Amino acid sequence: MTEPAPFQRYLDLAPERNCGLALQIQFEQEFPKFQLVSEEQSDVVHPPYQWTIKQVIGHLSDTEHVFAYRALRFARGDTTPLPGFDQDAYMLKANFNDQTYPQLLEELTTVRRSTIALFASLPEEAFDREGTASGFPWTVRNLGRCCVGHVRHHLEIVQRRVGGA
Incomplete structure (x- = not known):
């Protein structure tokens, strides 16, 4: 199966084969770093970026919902091709900046716990099942890896923006 090209950078950031374990370890070891961002820091747009950190956290929740679905x-075993989603269109209709940073972190935490539970419930053979989303072929395993890599990508940016989160 060909890797889903637009998402290759996230897959490269999550080389772990056992994506279920990687989701759990990331939750335990990397998610606490988001707690180091203050409410004040979360409301700032740091050029060249266009979103506040609140919006980044909301985007992480939205994207993980989509990937887990x-x-x-x-x-x-559903092989019905699934459409893509436009993160920028989602952002236009989201109200992330109207929420508190702790509220957004709570949602992200809840979404990740749900994703962990989903992947933990799957039989081993399910991880190699395939489907098409956004016009690209995927495996269940690569969707889990993408969840991990996507968070790693954005966490690195958040840490640069606030200096050590």
């Missing part, structure tokens, strides 16, 4: 569909 895709993984569920493919794990259950």
Whole structure:
């Protein structure tokens, strides 16, 4: 199966084969770094970026919802091609800046716990099941890896923006 090209950078950041374990370890070891961002820091746009950190956290939740939904569909053998989603269009309709940073972190935490539970419930053979989303082929495993790599990508940016989060 060909790797989903637009998401290759996230897959490169998550080389772990056991994506279920990687999701759990990341939750335990990397998610606490988001707690180091203050409410004040979370409201700032740091050029050249266009989103506040609150918006980044909301984007992480939205994206993980989408990737986990895709993984569920493919794990259950549903091969119906799934459409893409436009993160910028989502952002236009989101109200992330109207929420508190702790509220957004709580949602992200809840979404990740749900993703961990989903991947933990899958039989081993489900991880190699395939489907198409956004016009690209995926496996369930690569969707899990993408969740991990996507968070790693954005956490690195958040840490640069606030100096050590």
